[in-house]
Amino acid sequence: MIHDHAKSTSVANHAWIRARKLRKVYRKALRDGVQEIVPLAALDLEIARGDFVSLMGPSGSGKTTLLNLLAGIDAATSGELWIGDHNLVHMRRDALAAWRAKEVGIIFQSYNLVPVLTAFENVELPLLLSPLGRRERTERAMEALTTVGLADRAGHFPSQLSGGQEQRVAIARAIVARPPLLLADEPTGDLDRESAELVLQLLDQLNEREKMTIVMVTHDPRAAARARTRLFLEKGELARREEAVP
Amino acid sequence: MIDLNVLVRSGALALRMLMRSRVRLVLTVLGIATASFLFTAERSVRDGVREATQASAQETRLIVYRANRFCPFTSRVPEAYVDEIARIDGVASVAPMQIAVSNCRASLDVIVFRGVRAIDAERILAKRLRIKEGSLADFLARGDGALVGSALAERRNLRVGDRFNSAGVTVTVAGIADADGPQDRNACYVQLPFLQSALGGIIGGEVTQFEVEVSDPSELQAVAAAIDRRFANDRAPTSTRSERAFAARAAEDIVTISRFAGLLAYGALAAIFALVANAIVLSLEGRAREFAILQSIGFRAPSIAWMILVEAAGLSLCGALIGAGTAQLVLTFGHFGLGAEGVLVEFRPSLAGLTTSMLASLLVGVAAGFVPAILASRRGIAEGTRLA
Numbered sequence: 045m046i047h048d049h050a051k052s053t054s055v056a057n058h059a060w061i062r063a064r065k066l067r068k069v070y071r072k073a074l075r076d077g078v079q080e081i082v083p084l085a086a087l088d089l090e091i092a093r094g095d096f097v098s099l100m101g102p103s104g105s106g107k108t109t110l111l112n113l114l115a116g117i118d119a120a121t122s123g124e125l126w127i128g129d130h131n132l133v134h135m136r137r138d139a140l141a142a143w144r145a146k147e148v149g150i151i152f153q154s155y156n157l158v159p160v161l162t163a164f165e166n167v168e169l170p171l172l173l174s175p176l177g178r179r180e181r182t183e184r185a186m187e188a189l190t191t192v193g194l195a196d197r198a199g200h201f202p203s204q205l206s207g208g209q210e211q212r213v214a215i216a217r218a219i220v221a222r223p224p225l226l227l228a229d230e231p232t233g234d235l236d237r238e239s240a241e242l243v244l245q246l247l248d249q250l251n252e253r254e255k256m257t258i259v260m261v262t263h264d265p266r267a268a269a270r271a272r273t274r275l276f277l278e279k280g281e282l283a284r285r286e287e288a289v290p
Numbered sequence: 291m292i293d294l295n296v297l298v299r300s301g302a303l304a305l306r307m308l309m310r311s312r313v314r315l316v317l318t319v320l321g322i323a324t325a326s327f328l329f330t331a332e333r334s335v336r337d338g339v340r341e342a343t344q345a346s347a348q349e350t351r352l353i354v355y356r357a358n359r360f361c362p363f364t365s366r367v368p369e370a371y372v373d374e375i376a377r378i379d380g381v382a383s384v385a386p387m388q389i390a391v392s393n394c395r396a397s398l399d400v401i402v403f404r405g406v407r408a409i410d411a412e413r414i415l416a417k418r419l420r421i422k423e424g425s426l427a428d429f430l431a432r433g434d435g436a437l438v439g440s441a442l443a444e445r446r447n448l449r450v451g452d453r454f455n456s457a458g459v460t461v462t463v464a465g466i467a468d469a470d471g472p473q474d475r476n477a478c479y480v481q482l483p484f485l486q487s488a489l490g491g492i493i494g495g496e497v498t499q500f501e502v503e504v505s506d507p508s509e510l511q512a513v514a515a516a517i518d519r520r521f522a523n524d525r526a527p528t529s530t531r532s533e534r535a536f537a538a539r540a541a542e543d544i545v546t547i548s549r550f551a552g553l554l555a556y557g558a559l560a561a562i563f564a565l566v567a568n569a570i571v572l573s574l575e576g577r578a579r580e581f582a583i584l585q586s587i588g589f590r591a592p593s594i595a596w597m598i599l600v601e602a603a604g605l606s607l608c609g610a611l612i613g614a615g616t617a618q619l620v621l622t623f624g625h626f627g628l629g630a631e632g633v634l635v636e637f638r639p640s641l642a643g644l645t646t647s648m649l650a651s652l653l654v655g656v657a658a659g660f661v662p663a664i665l666a667s668r669r670g671i672a673e674g675t676r677l678a
Contacts, residue, residue: 117586117671138590145588156583156675160310170587172299217587 059090066123068109083109085280096251098271099261105277107261115227116140145173149218153230155210157202163213164198170221188216208239228260232267244270304597305604318569322609325561330617330647332555334637339548342472342635343538350507352514353536354500357527361631362389366496367526380513382505385410388485389498392457400629401456404477405485424450424465435464437479445625459488476634540633559654566602567658574666581666582674591667598663606655614647
C-alpha cells in the first residue's frame with residue numbers, strides 16, 4: 045500500500061539527508077551567448093537514515109544530477125545539501141573525496157569497473173584509502189565478494205564476467221568500506237531480468253540487514269517498487285513523494 | 291595532508307595498472323629504450339673525448355712532433371734530437387717513438403704501432419703498463435715482439451703468441467698490458483729498430499715523435515717552448531704540445547663529431563619526453579573513466595596526479611634501464627674506439643654515464659607526465675564516469 049505526499053518536504057522526523065533550495069545550473073558557451081541548463085531548480089528534500097529511496101522521473105528531470113550532488117562528485121550552484129553533519133555545498137573537492145571514501149558507495153549503470161584489475165582488486169580499491177593492513181583488506185574484499193555471491197570469481201577480470209556479475213562486483217566495491225550511504229544510478233538498466241532481480245535482492249538485503257541508506261535512480265517501475273520511498277522529480281523539482289506503508 | 295600510506299598504495303596500484311596494459315607498456319618502453327641507448331652511447335663518446343683530450347694541471351708529458359705536420363706518416367724528426375732534448379732544463383726523460391697506423395683518417399678500428407727503444411721500454415713502459423699476460427722480457431727478447439694494449443687485444447681477440455699483420459707490419463704478441471691512459475690501452479708497442487726497418491726506414495734515422503717527461507708539471511709549457519726554440523732553425527723544426535693538447539688537435543675531427551653527437555643526445559632526451567608525454571596523454575584519453583572511477587571511490591586529485599607521475603616514472607625508468615643497460619653492455623664488450631692520426635678515443639662505459647642516463651630519462655619522463663597529471667586530476671568526475 046502506498047501513501048502519497050505530493051510535494052511533501054518533511055516526511056521524516058529525523059531526516060539524515062536534507063536539501064534546501066538546492067540548485068544546479070550548467071552554463072554552456074554558445075556562439076551568440078551563454079545557454080543555461082537548470083537540471084535542479086530549487087529542490088527541497090529530506091531522506092531518513094536507513095531508508096531505501098527510488099528516484100524516478102522523465103529524462104532531464106534532474107535525477108542523475110541530484111545523485112551526483114549526493115555523491116559529492118558534482119557541486120551545487122546554490123542552496124544547501126546536508127548529509128548528517130556535512131553540508132556538501134560548502135565542502136572543498138579534497139574534503140569531499142575524503143568524505144566520499146568513508147561515507148558513500150556508488151553503483152553505476154555501466155558498472156565502471158577498472159578493466160585491468162581483477163574482481164578482487166576492483167573491490168579492494170576503496171580499502172586502499174583506509175588504514176587497514178593487507179590481510180584485513182583481503183578479508184574484507186573477499187567478504188564483500190561473498191556477499192554478492194562472487195567469491196569464486198575473485199581472480200577474474202571484468203572482461204571475463206557477465207554483465208550481471210560485473211554489476212555485483214561493482215556492488216561489492218560500493219559496500220566494501222561499509223559506507224552508510226549507497227547511491228545507485230540505474231543499477232539494473234543494462235541487465236537482463238534475472239540479473240536485475242539478483243541485484244535488487246542484494247540492495248534489499250543491504251538496506252534491511254546492513255541498515256544502509258540507499259538512493260537509487262531508476263526508470264524501471266519494478267525496481268522502484270522495491271524502495272520504501274519513491275521520489276518523483278519533474279523539471280528539477282520534487283513533484284511527488286510516495287511511501288510504502290508497512 | 292596526503293597520507294603516505296595512500297601514496298605508497300596508489301603508486302603500487304599505478305604500476306600494477308601499467309604492467310597490465312602490456313601493448314602500451316612494451317611499445318613505449320621500447321621507444322624510450324632506443325632513445326636512452328643513443329643518449330648513453332653519446333655520453334660515452336663525450337666521456338672518451340674528454341678523457342683523451344682534456345688538459346690537466348698534473349700533466350707531465352709532452353709530445354714533440356715535426357712542425358706543420360699532422361699525420362704520423364709525414365712527421366719525421368731525426369732520432370739524434372733525443373740527446374739535445376734530454377739536455378734541456380726541466381726534461382726528466384725523453385723517448386723517441388716511431389708511429390705507424392693502419393688508417394690515418396677517422397676510423398673505428400685503428401691499430402697504432404708505437405716503436406720504442408729497448409732502454410725506453412724498460413724505463414717507461416714498465417711504469418705505464420701493467421702486464422697481464424706474457425712479459426717485458428719476452429717482448430725485449432723477440433725482434434718482432436709486441437706489447438699489445440688490453441683494449442686493442444680484446445677488440446681484436448689477440449692472445450700471447452698470436453701473430454698479426456697490419457699496415458704492412460707483422461708482429462708476434464709477446465705481452466698484453468693494461469694501462470690508465472686510452473692511448474696506451476689501444477697501442478701496440480714494438481721495438482723501434484724493428485718498426486723503422488719494417489717501414490723501410492733507416493735504423494737510427496728518423497722517428498715520428500718524442501715523448502718527453504718533465505720533472506715539474508708547472509714547467510710543461512716552458513719546456514715545450516724551449517724544445518721548439520732549440521730546433522726552430524734546424525732542418526726539422528718541431529711543434530711541442532702537452533700529450534692531451536696534442537690528442538685534441540690530432541682528434542679534431544672526432545671532437546667535432548662528438549659535438550654533433552651531443553645534439554643527438556639532446557634529441558634523444560626530447561624523444562623520451564615526447565614518447566612519455568604521448569603515451570600518457572593518449573592513455574589518459576582512453577582512461578578518463580578509470581581515473582574518474584577512482585575519484586568517485588574517494589581517491590583525491592593529488593593521488594590521481596601522483597599515480598600518473600608514477601606511471602611516467604615507471605615507463606621512463608624501465609626504458610632507461612633497458613636502453614642504458616644495453617648500451618653499457620654493448621660498449622663494455624664491443625671495445626669501441628675511434629682513431630684519427632694515431633690518437634685513439636675510447637668509448638668506455640662508466641657508472642657515472644649509466645647513472646646520468648637513468649636520471650636524465652627519469653627526470654624527462656616525469657616532466658613529460660607533469661602537465662597530463664595535473665589535467666587528469668582536475669577533470670570532472672561526473673563526466674568521466676558518465677554518471678551525468
